Amino acid sequence: xxxxxxxxxxxxxxxxxxxxxxxxxxxxxxxxxxxxxxxxxxxxxxxxxxxxxxxxxxxxxxxxxxxxxx
Numbered sequence: 183x184x185x186x187x188x189x190x191x192x193x194x195x196x197x198x199x200x201x202x203x204x205x206x207x208x209x210x211x212x213x214x215x216x217x218x219x220x221x222x223x224x225x226x227x228x229x230x231x232x233x234x235x236x237x238x239x240x241x242x243x244x245x246x247x248x249x250x251x252x
Contacts, residue, residue, distance in 0.1 A: 183210035186246050187232060193240030194227060201227050205241070 188208040194201045201224030209215060209232075217225045230236030231243060233251040245251070 183212070184246075185210050185244075186249055187251070188244045189231065189238070189241060190244070191241040192231065192238050192243070194224070194231065194236070194238055196227075202231075202238075202241075 186209050188206075189202075190206050192202045192205040192207075205228075217228065219225050227236055231238055234243070234245070
């Protein structure tokens with residue numbers, strides 16, 4: 183399968199509250215994902231990272247050229 187986007191060793195925090203700590207994720211073509219969690223645990227922040235709207239504090243985001251995240 184072809185990887186569309188991935189994050190590696192991702193770190194993201196707001197103040198002293200870490201949302202992502204060394205997180206890794208890969209999304210391949212045709213794959214469906216869902217996010218489940220309590221309020222304030224970073225679901226929207228993770229989606230913002232994947233869309234390129236929220237910068238990571240640490241780690242790497244890789245997106246396939248021409249990929250549009252909506």
